[in-house]
Amino acid sequence: MTITSNASSDLTPQAQMVTVVVDGVAIEIPAGTLVIRAAELLGIEIPRFCDHPLLEPVAACRMCLVDIEGVPKPQPACAQVVSDGMQVRTQLTSPIAREAQEGVMEFLLLNHPLDCPVCDKGGECPLQNQAMSAGRPESRFEEVKRIFPKPINVSAQILLDRERCVSCARCTRFAEQIAGDPMLELLERGSMQQVGTAADQPFDSYFSGNTVQICPVGALTSAAYRFRSRPFDLVSVPTTCEHCASGCSLRTDHRRGTVTRRLAWDEPAVNEEWNCDKGRFAFTYLEQGRVATPLIREDGELRVASWPEALDFAARGLAAAKSHGVLVGGRSTIEDSYAYARFARVALKTDNIDFRVRDSSDEEAQFLRSSVAGTAVRTTYESLEKAPAVLLIAFEPEDESPIVFLRLRKAARGGTRIYSLGAVATRGLTKMAGTLIPAKPGAEASVLAGLTDQVRADLSAPGAVIMVGERIAGVEGGATAVLELARATGAAVTWVPRRAGERGALDAGALAGLLPGGRPLTDEDARGAVAAAWGVDSLPATVGLAGAPMLQAIKDGGIGAVITAGVELADFPDQALGRAAIEAAAFVVALENHHSAITDLADVVFPVAVVTEKSGTFMNWEGRPRPFTQTFKDALVMSDAVVLGMLASAMNVAIGASDVAGIRQELGALGTWTGARAEQPTTPAGQVVDAAYLVSTWRALIDNGVMQEGEPYLAATAHAVVAMVSAATAGALFNPVNVTVTGPLGSVTVPLQIGDVVDGIVCLPLNSPGCAIYRDLGVRAGQAVAIGGAV
Amino acid sequence: MAELPQAVRGFGVTFATIFKKVVTEQYPEQAAKFPPKPRYHGRHQLNRWADGLEKCIGCELCAWACPADAIFVQGADNQEGDRHSPGERYGRVYQINYLRCIFCGLCIEACPTRALTMTNEFELADSNRADLIFEKQDLLAPLLPGMLAPPHPMVPGTTDTDYYANKITGSVPEQVATADAEQVAP
Numbered sequence: 001m002t003i004t005s006n007a008s009s010d011l012t013p014q015a016q017m018v019t020v021v022v023d024g025v026a027i028e029i030p031a032g033t034l035v036i037r038a039a040e041l042l043g044i045e046i047p048r049f050c051d052h053p054l055l056e057p058v059a060a061c062r063m064c065l066v067d068i069e070g071v072p073k074p075q076p077a078c079a080q081v082v083s084d085g086m087q088v089r090t091q092l093t094s095p096i097a098r099e100a101q102e103g104v105m106e107f108l109l110l111n112h113p114l115d116c117p118v119c120d121k122g123g124e125c126p127l128q129n130q131a132m133s134a135g136r137p138e139s140r141f142e143e144v145k146r147i148f149p150k151p152i153n154v155s156a157q158i159l160l161d162r163e164r165c166v167s168c169a170r171c172t173r174f175a176e177q178i179a180g181d182p183m184l185e186l187l188e189r190g191s192m193q194q195v196g197t198a199a200d201q202p203f204d205s206y207f208s209g210n211t212v213q214i215c216p217v218g219a220l221t222s223a224a225y226r227f228r229s230r231p232f233d234l235v236s237v238p239t240t241c242e243h244c245a246s247g248c249s250l251r252t253d254h255r256r257g258t259v260t261r262r263l264a265w266d267e268p269a270v271n272e273e274w275n276c277d278k279g280r281f282a283f284t285y286l287e288q289g290r291v292a293t294p295l296i297r298e299d300g301e302l303r304v305a306s307w308p309e310a311l312d313f314a315a316r317g318l319a320a321a322k323s324h325g326v327l328v329g330g331r332s333t334i335e336d337s338y339a340y341a342r343f344a345r346v347a348l349k350t351d352n353i354d355f356r357v358r359d360s361s362d363e364e365a366q367f368l369r370s371s372v373a374g375t376a377v378r379t380t381y382e383s384l385e386k387a388p389a390v391l392l393i394a395f396e397p398e399d400e401s402p403i404v405f406l407r408l409r410k411a412a413r414g415g416t417r418i419y420s421l422g423a424v425a426t427r428g429l430t431k432m433a434g435t436l437i438p439a440k441p442g443a444e445a446s447v448l449a450g451l452t453d454q455v456r457a458d459l460s461a462p463g464a465v466i467m468v469g470e471r472i473a474g475v476e477g478g479a480t481a482v483l484e485l486a487r488a489t490g491a492a493v494t495w496v497p498r499r500a501g502e503r504g505a506l507d508a509g510a511l512a513g514l515l516p517g518g519r520p521l522t523d524e525d526a527r528g529a530v531a532a533a534w535g536v537d538s539l540p541a542t543v544g545l546a547g548a549p550m551l552q553a554i555k556d557g558g559i560g561a562v563i564t565a566g567v568e569l570a571d572f573p574d575q576a577l578g579r580a581a582i583e584a585a586a587f588v589v590a591l592e593n594h595h596s597a598i599t600d601l602a603d604v605v606f607p608v609a610v611v612t613e614k615s616g617t618f619m620n621w622e623g624r625p626r627p628f629t630q631t632f633k634d635a636l637v638m639s640d641a642v643v644l645g646m647l648a649s650a651m652n653v654a655i656g657a658s659d660v661a662g663i664r665q666e667l668g669a670l671g672t673w674t675g676a677r678a679e680q681p682t683t684p685a686g687q688v689v690d691a692a693y694l695v696s697t698w699r700a701l702i703d704n705g706v707m708q709e710g711e712p713y714l715a716a717t718a719h720a721v722v723a724m725v726s727a728a729t730a731g732a733l734f735n736p737v738n739v740t741v742t743g744p745l746g747s748v749t750v751p752l753q754i755g756d757v758v759d760g761i762v763c764l765p766l767n768s769p770g771c772a773i774y775r776d777l778g779v780r781a782g783q784a785v786a787i788g789g790a791v
Numbered sequence: 792m793a794e795l796p797q798a799v800r801g802f803g804v805t806f807a808t809i810f811k812k813v814v815t816e817q818y819p820e821q822a823a824k825f826p827p828k829p830r831y832h833g834r835h836q837l838n839r840w841a842d843g844l845e846k847c848i849g850c851e852l853c854a855w856a857c858p859a860d861a862i863f864v865q866g867a868d869n870q871e872g873d874r875h876s877p878g879e880r881y882g883r884v885y886q887i888n889y890l891r892c893i894f895c896g897l898c899i900e901a902c903p904t905r906a907l908t909m910t911n912e913f914e915l916a917d918s919n920r921a922d923l924i925f926e927k928q929d930l931l932a933p934l935l936p937g938m939l940a941p942p943h944p945m946v947p948g949t950t951d952t953d954y955y956a957n958k959i960t961g962s963v964p965e966q967v968a969t970a971d972a973e974q975v976a977p
Contacts, residue, residue, distance in 0.1 A: 118878060122850070227849060227879075230854075
């Protein structure tokens with residue numbers, strides 16, 4: 001059981017302590033603790049269904065009845081607060097409690113169907129278990145059980161079997177208290193009481209999978225895992241989620257070499273007991289479309305090659321090129337990123353390396369080098385919860401880092417003021433009761449400079465946090481203005497990238513101008529220390545190319561050979577430039593686990609391991625290392641680092657350890673940089689594009705992402721693809737049902753929705769079905785589009 | 792009379808035995824004459840309801856009960872137009888590995904629908920390992936008169952509870968029509 005952070009703070013000595021006696025054993029605990037927690041601390045297990053340490057008490061199931069001295073009737077232990085001198089007797093010592101619990105269990109089982117053989121919960125079911133431990137051996141019920149049609153969909157993913165429900169209200173409380181998506185509610189009364197949704201509003205919450213996990217019976221099940229397996233023939237391995245920078249602890253269950261499901265795992269400091277639906281359900285990609293063998297291009301065609309042949313071919317191709325570039329696609333583990341960083345500097349003797357396969361800028365790179373890479377952990381999930389105020393910039397937490405959203409919402413419920421600077425009051429911001437600081441895309445920097453005194457005062461309070469999303473790269477002067485604001489207010493700045501590997505890649509030195517541990521490449525001492533550790537005479541001393549300039553150089557022939565690792569052509573904001581660069585490159589080595597547009601263009605393709613086939617570490621946005629071990633112990637696929645090690649050997653270069661333990665040791669020995677940091681960016685605030693309509697955009701949590709492929713049920717729970725505009729803008733367009741948004745490359749027609757948006761801004765999802773704006777429109781955030789009403 | 796040598800006395804037993812009734816059963820010549828006892832634990836069988844739908848619901852309890860880890864089951868969802876058993880779930884994959892099976896019968900005790908029973912068939916030898924992993928089609932009971940090969944819908948107007956209460960006596964013409972349509976449709 002998780003002890004909530006609230007509870008743990010109650011355990012500080014300041015709290016008033018009381019003594020209670022449970023089953024004759026006395027314990028001193030803080031006043032305000034629930035009886036059920038007191039019993040837990042003594043190792044006494046009271047049966048329960050509705051009680052959940054992270055949800056508010058409701059005493060709905062009545063299973064935890066205990067006998068309290070001086071109280072005439074048995075009381076629910078999950079809702080009863082301890083008082084000094086309280087004498088509690090549980091089912092272990094009190095016949096009254098025992099009989100009360102047996103009676104409740106009998107009631108719960110009256111209408112519960114005998115579905116266990118076909119129920120997904122069978123084998124890990126609290127009702128099954130507690131019916132054995134706290135129920136009567138024989139049923140006395142001879143009548144006909146209540147019948148509901150089943151199962152029914154409360155969303156495309158979540159199925160509801162109302163016959164099995166014990167009305168504990170865990171799901172409805174989760175939806176309301178934690179996720180803020182109160183689409184689930186208890187309907188009707190008496191034996192007809194049931195969980196339900198409004199007819200026109202399915203339970204399309206990004207966190208809906210958690211309700212399946214916390215349902216104490218099999219009433220809520222997921223379409224993806226329906227009838228897939230039994231818990232007792234699954235092998236469970238704890239792991240870290242690879243889908244975003246939140247760094248959730250997950251449990252991967254597998255059977256016969258196939259992942260059957262993923263669950264949120266208990267990590268109070270990070271994800272508590274929750275995760276998002278992407279982390280829970282998007283794992284089919286692990287097996288689909290994999291590159292199976294090395295491939296080399298011969299006479300214009302890719303053909304299967306042996307490892308020695310492909311390594312030799314790649315080594316010769318790389319040696320033939322005069323200059324090199326390395327694109328690490330932001331999804332690598334720290335260990336793999338470090339291997340790329342070292343391979344680039346030592347084997348390729350270049351500093352042209354970038355992990356940002358997305359919108360990026362030099363200003364952002366400068367910001368990351370100066371203020372993020374290798375910095376000590378300052379802002380954590382816990383400190384967010386205690387922060388007096390949080391300002392979000394270029395960051396939509398519900399879509400871009402959902403567990404940050406959950407913690408921010410928890411914080412907001414505890415009194416934290418949330419501000420979001422942007423063009424849209426998003427659904428997530430509304431759920432956090434946050435305040436929008438309106439800023440047109442492009443104007444963020446100047447709006448930051450002119451914040452109201454109220455906001456500045458809030459941010460000046462100790463513990464205030466400024467959270468910057470990766471989209472700050474698209475805001476000219478944005479990072480500069482953020483750092484300026486932080487200096488002025490003393491608020492902590494924390495950078496929240498989207499992909500799981502970005503923060504780790506930054507600290508591993510997979511960015512031009514940056515060596516491991518946040519060392520600036522331009523600093524002679526830093527360079528010398530790393531060169532010594534790596535056993536080379538010198539390292540490249542000039543800051544290499546990154547981002548769009550690197551792509552341009554590849555396209556123009558300035559960079560001959562390219563190594564790509566987990567790169568999608570669709571990730572580049574300028575997709576034409578991305579494709580042209582890879583096509584123009586003289587030699588492309590792709591270390592990929594999936595076939596893609598990149599592998600189609602590459603000269604050599606090496607298959608590399610996915611997260612279930614290797615060990616590694618992701619560093620989450622806090623800077624907290626989140627190590628994980630190999631799920632499939634007998635997987636034969638090699639990690640990027642191992643392949644790079646072999647490639648270096650083929651080039652007659654030594655790049656040190658390529659196993660996870662060895663790399664961790666090297667990184668640990670290097671440590672973090674304590675010397676002078678790179679200079680902070682000083683980019684003047686940009687101008688807003690002068691046009692009638694500008695686009696505001698970010699990636700939805702559930703969208704066209706390649707790691708969500710093969711999950712139709714998950715895809716069906718994505719938020720609707722709409723163009724969101726203000727009422728005034730919609731009025732100017734004469735309130736059409738659909739609008740056609742046109743950019744340089746083409747147009748998309750999507751439904752129009754009115755929302756809290758700055759006038760003249762149209763808000764579109766970046767990469768969703770039917771609206772992938774890099775590809776379909778050819779615009780980025782803050783650029784001009786034309787809008788017309790469509791039928 | 793002097794005692795006969797011991798060797799000759801020993802042959803007395805042999806000669807006496809020649810005239811006794813033979814108890815050895817000749818296999819395979821006399822196999823039909825000596826069938827196994829009715830409760831003999833032989834090859835498994837996956838039974839059907841009277842209309843031909845499978846009794847197996849893919850619950851994996853047999854696999855859980857198996858002490859030899861000989862059974863592999865994978866359940867799946869009965870879809871509209873693709874119904875193999877009454878109710879929501881059916882066994883999509885059902886394998887018994889007779890290289891592992893010890894014929895203890897715990898699986899048939901575990902079966903909640905009486906889908907799995909054991910026949911008297913014991914002639915299970917083979918020359919290779921692969922053929923001793925019996926798949927669902929090898930284990931399913933033959934279709935008796937009145938039964939219809941799944942997939943087909945339940946008897947109209949009935950629920951899975953009627954099946955479990957043994958109220959189904961055979962397939963009905965509506966099922967035949969729908970089953971035919973389904974088999975033509977895809």
